[in-house]
Amino acid sequence: MIVYFSGTGNSRYCAEFLARHLEDQCIDAFHFIRDGIAAEFISGKPWVFVSPTYAWQLPRIFADFIRSGNFDGSDDAYFVMTCGSSIGGAGAYNKALCEEKGLRYRGTMPVVMPENYVAMFAVPQEEEAKRIVHAGQRALKKAARCIAGEEDIPTKAAGIGGKLMSGIVNGLFYPLFVKDKAFRVSDGCISCGKCVEGCIMNNIHLVEGKPVWKGNCTHCMACICDCPTAAIEYGRASVGKPRYHCPEVEE
Ligand SMILES: Cc1cc2nc3c(=O)[nH]c(=O)nc-3n(C[C@H](O)[C@H](O)[C@H](O)COP(=O)(O)O)c2cc1C
Numbered sequence: 001m002i003v004y005f006s007g008t009g010n011s012r013y014c015a016e017f018l019a020r021h022l023e024d025q026c027i028d029a030f031h032f033i034r035d036g037i038a039a040e041f042i043s044g045k046p047w048v049f050v051s052p053t054y055a056w057q058l059p060r061i062f063a064d065f066i067r068s069g070n071f072d073g074s075d076d077a078y079f080v081m082t083c084g085s086s087i088g089g090a091g092a093y094n095k096a097l098c099e100e101k102g103l104r105y106r107g108t109m110p111v112v113m114p115e116n117y118v119a120m121f122a123v124p125q126e127e128e129a130k131r132i133v134h135a136g137q138r139a140l141k142k143a144a145r146c147i148a149g150e151e152d153i154p155t156k157a158a159g160i161g162g163k164l165m166s167g168i169v170n171g172l173f174y175p176l177f178v179k180d181k182a183f184r185v186s187d188g189c190i191s192c193g194k195c196v197e198g199c200i201m202n203n204i205h206l207v208e209g210k211p212v213w214k215g216n217c218t219h220c221m222a223c224i225c226d227c228p229t230a231a232i233e234y235g236r237a238s239v240g241k242p243r244y245h246c247p248e249v250e251e
């Protein structure tokens with residue numbers, strides 16, 4: 001069974017791609033995480049956890065969702081991590097998570113997808129994004145072959161840089177950068193409530209029709225990227241940048 005989390009669609013695209021290739025079921029963790037419901041899943045097929053990379057590891061909310069859930073039936077667990085460039089040494093943390101859960105770790109496949117971190121970096125325009133997504137299909141097909149053949153995903157050992165990024169830098173990233181104080185809304189807001197509905201942390205409410213962020217954000221970028229009028233900015237960092245959504249790309 002394929003279980004995924006996605007802020008801006010890249011990981012959803014990959015999960016659905018794998019579901020088609022593996023003829024398996026695909027489940028979105030959004031409502032489980034948002035509503036604080038522990039997963040109670042049973043499947044005879046391997047577990048395939050698909051998610052973005054946040055600071056060279058699984059996003060903490062997704063790791064906690066796996067940690068607190070019951071995944072019965074198959075003992076095998078594969079990970080597919082979408083990223084803008086690198087997952088660093090994330091595989092070691094996924095392996096440790098499997099050991100905690102009594103699952104057999106079968107490897108982590110990095111899939112380079114378009115960068116979505118509009119609060120921090122440049123994000124691609126649509127045509128460039130399509131090219132990157134198309135190129136990412138190769139890694140997805142390789143992951144699908146390993147999973148279907150019940151083989152481990154071949155893993156390259158992380159270098160010192162990767163270990164540092166997934167270790168010390170990940171630990172600093174959350175307290176230093178993952179904050180919602182810089183979000184603001186312009187007069188372009190039409191009070192549609194989409195930002196409220198799409199926040200996995202339930203961190204936004206409308207006050208007099210305008211969003212207010214409540215201080216419990218995981219920087220998934222859904223609110224800022226999904227606003228239909230691009231009325232949300234993140235300080236000055238997002239000004240003038242395109243908003244990112246995974247484009248539709250055929251095989
Ligand atoms: C908070 C945050 C942290 C990120 N950290 C990394 C990272 O460490 N390495 C990387 O290559 N990409 C990083 N990215 C980029 C995303 O992992 C990448 O664009 C991913 O495919 C987004 O997936 P989604 O559309 O399913 O949310 C980060 C993005 C965000 C929003």
Ligand code: SF4
Nearest residue numbers: 189190192193195227
């Ligand atoms: S999604 Fe945009 S337009 Fe809709 S309520 Fe939120 S900020 Fe306003």
Ligand code: SF4
Nearest residue numbers: 199217218220221223
């Ligand atoms: S406030 Fe925005 S960026 Fe933060 S978790 Fe919610 S949707 Fe994601």
